[in-house]
Amino acid sequence: MFGELTVLRKLMLILFIFITFLSGCWDAQELTEVGIIASMAIDKDENSGEYILTSQYLRPSAESTFVSSQEEPFLIVSIKGRTISELMRKANHKIDRRGFYAHNKIVVVSEEVAKDGLISIFETFQREQEVRSYVWLAVARETSAASILEKKHNSISKLPANFLYSLFDNAEYDAVASSLLTFYKDALEMGNSPVLGVLTIEDERSQKDLSLSGGAVFKKDKLVGFISNEETMAYNWITNKNKNSQKGALTFPYKKNDYITLDLSELESKIIPKATNKSDIALTIKIKKTVEIAEQQEVNNFPQRKEVVQFIEEVEKKAEAEIESKIIQVISKAQNEFQADIFGFGDTLNKKNPKVWKQVKDNWEVEFSNVSIDLDVQVEILNSGLIQGSLKPKQ
Amino acid sequence: MRRIRTPKQNKYAGEKVKKDLKENQEMLQQIFHNTIDIKFRNFQIQxxxxxxxxxxxxxxMVSEEFIHFNIMDGLAGTNLKDINIDSPRFISILKNQMVKAPSMKETTILDEILDGILTGQTAIFLNQSDRVLLVTTVSFQSRxxxxxxxxxxxxxxxxxxxxxxxxNTSLIRRKINNSNLIFEELIIGKETKTKVRIAYLNNVANxxxxxxxxxxxxxIKTDVVLETGYLEQYIGDHPYSIFSTVGNSEKPDKVAAKILEGRIAILCDGTPFVLTVPHLFIEVFQVPEDYYSNAYVSSLIRIFRIMALFLTVSTPAVFVAAATFHHEMVPSQLLTTMAAAEERVPFPIFLEAIIMIVIFQLLREAGVRMPRPIGSAVSIVGALVIGEAAVQAGLVGAPMVxxxxxxxxxxxxxxxxxxxxILMRFFLLILAGLFGFYGLLIGTLFLVAHVVSLRSFGVPYLTPLGPIVTKDLRDSIIRLPLKFLQSKSKSITRKRL
Incomplete structure (x- = not known):
């Protein structure tokens, strides 16, 4: 293996030692030197027009198992400046640790910032790659983004960042869980516009509770308005692109005051464009839902199997009508109020019918409002739980 | 255990014994420098x-009882009044009737006699005869x-x-009652003249x-052989490699199994460790119990053993690399816990790891070498001071422990x-501490390349994994049921030298 130490070998050995010990460690960073940032919020100072970056740093010593600490396990620092990367560097002057953004989970932006357009302020995230693309992105509605990072009463987790992260992770189809990456995809793509999650602070029992629901509609990278929870549901059913689109339950009145809840188990959706030229663009949205009856308030009992089948068919019809009305609502809102193609109709058209797309793409925002939409909603009840109906007290 | 070099070897090569009894006795006393443990007994034959x-x-070195009953009784007690010393009958009566021993030898060469006496034989010298009878009377205390x-x-x-x-020979023989099992003997070590035996199955071994x-x-040209470890270092294919290409065991059943697979065992007098060659990497994961118990359990445990090897070599290195270079690769929760533990520690994690591993090595060494009665002291110091107290004092982080x-x-x-x-662990740890995962990767590649290049007596060290010997994969990472292991394996015995 070693043999005799010839001149060449001696030289190589010396070189090896030099290479190892003179070049090593240059990018080493001890854990006690880094300040791990768990979430960020971007606001805009109304007076000066500067950005305010609020970062939530972890304070690991508060999590130590040896010394029980009264300190909160996090620390919030706000800095004012002109560009985000400037702010990220300035933060190092204000806190005794060097910021480390790879574990950042959430970026919250305020409405004002979102209205100005996000691509320009997120530029440094792409350029410097310090913030990962899989961070959740959300808009703080009717509150400052910084206030979202503070600890809330409805948080079990000690760390607000973990609480926020779980909100996105558990989101159902009445909310939007969108990451930086999907935001970029939707915003940069032709004939598509992103919808981001909305974080709101609700006053409940004099406590401030935070919730993730509804959607913030963007026209490309600029915020144009919000859609309600119901509309967000319909949006998620049409696009079906996030994990959370597959989760949730639909509640609607079955008979007057009796409600029925259907639990979604499978969702398929498809947008089929049909066009020969720019004047007759029509889209068919096919949605197939497989659901289970989770709850039904009307007390009924079916001695006959036939009645059960009838009941199920009836529920399916009602559900289809309910879903259709919601979808029409959100599409008309997008077409008329926002003129933002949040469903990616343009993109679908481009893929299926590029010739027509070329004619309309320069003026798609206007054209989009005139597109006629057909709906084909199918609901299939897979399982009704108690097949013979609900429990009924005997007379 | 210093190796002593003496320039002159075999001073008495070729010399023969004298005819005169007195001269012979004086010569022996002189050769053995009047050492007190050489015994002479003079008598007269009737x-x-x-x-x-x-x-x-x-x-x-001998059984004095045996000498008394089987040699002295016959020699000094038998009446041979009518027989002349020069008559040929005398020697045959001497050998066949007077001395009762299972093994004896007649010689005139001085060297043989000296070796015989040194290894526990009894030499019988007769006056006016240059023929000496060597009787095997060896008997000594042993464990x-x-x-x-x-x-x-x-x-x-x-x-x-x-x-x-x-x-040891008999222990192997008892496991393999087969005339094909052959033992050969060599004497190695110019000073120690140690008996070394090789054992193999004639019909299986290559x-x-x-x-x-x-x-x-x-x-082997050496003066001293005190243990098979000496032989291992002399006969191994790669004396400068950190991997040993010679296996060793203290268990006759294990050695017997290896001989039956076509390996060659090397026994050395004075040590319970028997060498087996060729030795393959996969053998370090094979334990006799694997074959004595259920194949499923054996396979699972063997996989654990392989995992254990990777863990023990790379865990400190991976930890140090992740904690100093690649914080983004650690899950956030874990990173927080790690950071919380490191908060009060004054040393860099790399130094902390080196310190802890060195201390562990010291503890281990102390545990092995210390006299048994003070054993508990080491474990108390080790467990409490190094573990609990060091963490409490904030000198070491709990994750590092x-x-x-x-x-x-x-x-x-x-x-x-x-x-x-031990060597691989330090090697990877230092590379990881200097270069992070990049260093770890380079180090691992270097080690893999090195292991792949090794051979043990012509057999590639990584057989049957590299080169793949499909048939022998049945007893590598997993062990198939014995039914599939019945035919002879090929890795060891196929011809390739």
Whole structure:
């Protein structure tokens, strides 16, 4: 293996030692030197027009198992400046640790910032790659983004960042869980516009509770308005692109005051464009839902199997009508109020019918409002739980 | 254990004994420098001439009882009044009737006599005769056949080799009652003249490999052989590698199994450790119990052993690399916990790891070498001071203690490779501390390249994994049921030298 130490070998050995010990460690960073940032919020100072970056740093010593600490396990620092990367560097002057953004989970932006357009302020995230693309992105509605990072009463987790992260992770189809990456995809793509999650602070029992629901509609990278929870549901059913689109339950009145809840188990959706030229663009949205009856308030009992089948068919019809009305609502809102193609109709058209797309793409925002939409909603009840109906007290 | 060099060897080569009894006795006394453990006993044989004679032996190497009953009784007590010392009948009566011993030899060469006396034979010198009778009377104190401490088993034979080569030979022979099992003997070590035996199955072992083993043993030019470890270092294919390409065991059942697979065992007088060659990497994961218990469990545990090897070599390195270079690769929760533990620690994590591993090595060494009665002191100091107290005092982070503990525990799983493991662990740790995962990767590649390049007596060290010997994969990472193992494996015995 070693043999005799010839001149060449001696030289190589010396070189090896030099290479190892003179070049090593240059990018080493001890854990006690880094300040791990768990979430960020971007606001805009109304007076000066500067950005305010609020970062939530972890304070690991508060999590130590040896010394029980009264300190909160996090620390919030706000800095004012002109560009985000400037702010990220300035933060190092204000806190005794060097910021480390790879574990950042959430970026919250305020409405004002979102209205100005996000691509320009997120530029440094792409350029410097310090913030990962899989961070959740959300808009703080009717509150400052910084206030979202503070600890809330409805948080079990000690760390607000973990609480926020779980909100996105558990989101159902009445909310939007969108990451930086999907935001970029939707915003940069032709004939598509992103919808981001909305974080709101609700006053409940004099406590401030935070919730993730509804959607913030963007026209490309600029915020144009919000859609309600119901509309967000319909949006998620049409696009079906996030994990959370597959989760949730639909509640609607079955008979007057009796409600029925259907639990979604499978969702398929498809947008089929049909066009020969720019004047007759029509889209068919096919949605197939497989659901289970989770709850039904009307007390009924079916001695006959036939009645059960009838009941199920009836529920399916009602559900289809309910879903259709919601979808029409959100599409008309997008077409008329926002003129933002949040469903990616343009993109679908481009893929299926590029010739027509070329004619309309320069003026798609206007054209989009005139597109006629057909709906084909199918609901299939897979399982009704108690097949013979609900429990009924005997007379 | 210093190796002594003496310029002159075999001073008495070719010399013969004298005819005169007195001259012979004086010569022996002179050769042995009047050492006190050489014993002479003079007597007269009751023949025509009243021939005077003496016997010579080494005290403690022989059974004096045996000499008394089987040699002295016959020599000094038999009446041979009508027989002349020069008559040919005298020698034959001497050999056949007077001396009752299972093994004896007649010689005139001084060298042989000296060797005989030194190894526990009794030499019978007769006046006016240059023929000396060497009678095997060897008997000495030895340890019994005990359970080996280095290779404990739950199930299986509890016999272990001891320090006597004859006993060890018999232990192997008892496992393989087969005329094809051959033992060959060589004497190695110019000063120690140690008996070394090789054992193999004539019909299974590759003849070329047997020849190679024999040649390499014969080529050893050394004064001292006290343990098979000496031989291992002389005959191994890669004396400068950290991996040993020679296997060793204290268990006759294990050695017998290896001989049956076509390997060659090398026994050495004075040590319970028997070498087996060729030695493959996969053997460090194979334990006799694997074959004595259910195949599913054996396979699972074997996979654990392989995992243990990787863990014990790389855990500290991976931890250090992740904690100093690649914070983004650690899950956030874990990173927070790690950061919380490191908060009060004054040292860089790399230094912390080095310190802890060195301390563990010291503890281990102390545990092995210390006298048994003070054993508990080491474990108390080790467990309390190094573990609990160091963490409490904030000198070491708790995760580091866990990492070192994991390293230590998994290190005990693959004991056969423990020497290489210690070196590999430091090697990777230093690279990881300097370059992070990049260094770890380069180090691992270097080690893999090195292991792949090794050979043991012509067999690539990584067989049957690299090169792949499809048939022998049945007993590598997993062990198939015995039904699939019945035919002979090929890795060892196929010709390739």
């Amino acid at each position: 023949n025509q001439e009243q021939t005077s004679a003496f016997i010579c032996y080494m005290e403690g 019994g056949v005990e359970e080996p401490e280095t290779e404990a088993t739950v199930r299986g034979s509890r016999e272990g080799f001891n320090e006597v080569i004859q006993t 003849k070329e490999v047997v020849k190679e083993v024999r040649n390499r043993l014969k080529a 866990i990492v070192v503990a994991l390293t230590a525990i998994t290190g005990f799983v693959v004991t056969a490779l423990s020497n290489a493991v």
